[in-house]
Amino acid sequence: MPIELMVLDMAGTTIEEYGAVYEALAESVTAAGGKPSEADIQRWMGAGKREAIQHLLEEHLGHEVEEATVDAAFADFRARLDKAYRDRPAVPLPGVPEALARIRAAGVKVALTTGFDREVTESLLNTLGWDDEVVDAVVCVDDVPAGRPAPYMIFRAMEATGVHDVARVLVAGDTIRDLQAGTNAGAGYVVGVLTGKLDAIGLGAERHTHLLPGVADLPTLLTS
Missing domain, CATH: 3.40.50.1000 (HAD superfamily/HAD-like)
Known part of the structure; x- marks a missing residue:
């Protein structure tokens, strides 16, 4: 057809984009108190990034994460990604x-x-x-x-x-x-x-x- x-x-x-999105994702989740492995990050490849951050944090912290915490981690992710893209454009x-x-x-x-x-x-x-x-x-x-x-x-x-x-x-x-x-x-x-x-x-x-x-x-x- x-x-x-x-x-x-x-x-x-x-x-x-040289893997910048996954590096920024791992770094922002770690900074917020999570401990994502490479396999954890791979499981969320292709997902919405705010959703990925929330689930990765909840998986490692063992409880629901407040919206303000997710917002802060997502803002950190965006800042890290923006810097990575400025340093090495896609x-x-x-x-x-x-x-x-x-x-x-x-x-x-x-x-x-x-x-x-x-x-x-x-x-x-x-x-x-x-x-x-x-x-x-x-x-x-x-x-x-x-x-x-x-x-x-x-x-x-x-x-x-x-x-x-x-x-x-x-x-x-x-x-x-x-x-x-x-x-x-x-x-x-x-x-x-x-x-x-x-x-x-x-x-x-x-x-x-x-x-x-x-x-x-x-x-x-x-x-x-």
Whole structure:
């Protein structure tokens, strides 16, 4: 069935940000009293960052965390991430701009989804120089009631681009939650890309239709 829309994750999927988001997440949770392991952080890859902070703190503190504590930890995360992005700006992953151009030239729409809030997302897009000449829509975690693995960002991307049939939607990402969101949405194509922290074994264990080296390879699916 022809693809009408590709819904792509940002960090680790379409952009290289050198792991800054996960370093900032681990550091902010630790500063707030948590003790997250690398495996703990990996479990929250692709999730909304405020949600991740709250759950990581509650898992390690053993009780519900007050909203003010989560707010403070999230503000600390944002400050750490902002500094990391100023020190080492994000860049497109190799071949991604060319792939996006080919996909859109074929008449397929492209939407980005992210666990970042709108402010962080807009800053990243400005750094990259990506506007509506590069992608058709951008959906952030604060645009929907819940982040991944909920499918809501995918549905919002469909709404924004006028696509009605989820069977004609391709969802791609580098995390387990990206794939879970695609499956929960009922997307016709659920594609894992190996440009993030997970290898083919780790990412391939989750339900998917395709595993590819990266977004640069997505145009090959246009004729499948």
